[in-house]
Amino acid sequence: MTQAEETLWKQARSDSKAMAVLLQQHYAFLYKYMLKATMNRTIAEDLVQDTMLKAIENIASYHGKSKFSTWLISIGTRLYLDALRRGKRERKWQETEQAQALRALKYEAASAGSDFPEAMEALAGMEEHVRLPILLKYYYGYTVDEIAAWMDIPAGTVKSRMHNGMKRLRKELSEHDNGA
Template identity: 60%
Template sequence: MVTTERRMDDETTMKQAVRGDDRALAILLRDNYSLLYRYMLKVTMNKAMAEDLVQETMLKAIERIGTFQLRSKFSTWLISIGTRLYMDEMRKKERERRWRNAEQAMQSIRFDAAMRQDEWPEALDALGEMPYEIRVPILLKYYYGYAYEEIAKWLDIPIGTVKSRLHNGLKHLRKELSQ
């Protein structure tokens, strides 16, 4: 009987919160804070990150309470927001990690060139900032002299795509180098 009463109270509180009752929303957030925190702690395995994500989740819930559909428990809605925020954060960290690795690799190549007293033209810096899908055909064609057909075969793309990537890549390089 107590759980049914509590559930009715929760439903009433959720409806009030969705209608803009700040007190009802504060009650829901307070009542679900520890559950959300424990969940985020298990997901992240990092106390500081869990705390940050809980705060971000609470802010998102406050901003978007009007979109809550009342089809699930409020805690489920908070967990879904928190999970999406965590996944976004992990994708961001992965992109940053890849960028750092690429930057370190480029610095290593520059250092090697300097040690051998080779020239490092600005074109290589501009080329290094291009996506690999464009950088590889440019290198194969203009640095190593391979034919369109060979490049297309190696990259398993149509010759027209090779030509298009070369055209767009050179256009981008000219623009970068003219600045």
């Protein structure tokens, strides 16, 4: 953490302008993570806003032991997992919405002249409890212990989910490369 960021988050405890600057600096990073985690633009936007509100409410509990972005990701991950736990009844509807959102993301990528990576498509097909640990570990570089704490599960479960998810991901990508 830089000296400037440390000064800023300390000021943010009592200065709303400093808090606004701090949140603006981390908005894009958090949004990109939530978009990858949810594979749904609307849900990602809602979760980012909820995360920002939670950060404002709880800024006094942030002590700078980790990067501010890490703290935000932990809040966002917990909010997303809580929402998933509450929304099991809505699973079928969410799957339909996610499929439509995934098609929209692919269309946007094609319209912009870029490819939608096969790995992201394969990740999108995985359940959240498998996709999140893979994203957090291999894309964002967080430790198994951090992921376990955020997801409120044992580290061994995180490792198992990552192992099984990566095995499935490799298989799907291998099948795609072989034209299957």
